[in-house]
Amino acid sequence: GAVLLEPSQSGDGIMDALIRSDGAGWIHLHQKAGGSRIPASKESVEARLHYVHQEGAAVYKFAIAKMAEVAGEIMSRNNLRADMIDWLVPHQANKRIIESTAERMGLAMDKVMVTINKYGNTTNATIPLSLWDYEPQLKAGNRMVLAAFGGGFTWAGVYLTWAYDGAKAGKLNGRGANGNGRAS
Secondary structure: OOOOOOOOOOOOEEEEEEEEEOHHHHHOEEEOOEOOOEOOOHHHHHOOOOOEEEOHHHHHHHHHHHHHHHHHHHHHHOOOOHHHOOEEEEOOOOHHHHHHHHHHHOOOHHHEOOOHHHHOOOHHHHHHHHHHHHHHHOOOOOEEEEEEEEOOOEEEEEEEEOOOOHHHHHHHOOOOOOOOOOOO
């Protein structure tokens, strides 16, 4: 998944970011092959080494703790209270993880982007898909906290302010005001 960023004259954009890792979590969530360590080959594909290995209970506990921790640290570093956050954009691995992160941040679920019910866990595409789905609801100046976790273990948070009115942009890019690609 990817999100295109461009300069903003308004001062909106990424305000703060945290990226953390703890390689000891590798045993709980990893992919045995891929990347530079074990590049894809006929043998590695036949051995099914390019599938994700996950120990659900350990990953669940880690995700709840670290997504809430990184979101809380971002909020603290930027003097943000829950009532100042317009949107939480969480990694969409599990609805209970999403709800727990929001609860620990003090956010109501109507301020949380949830797309797991539509797409499932799309791994690294969950946050870009959430932004795409919710774009028509976003307003210039919206304060957003993004929180994610991943293999290894890794986890990260970003505080940003949205730079444009998403409903207007949706009409310009052919998505229609409802953001689903069909005419409104």
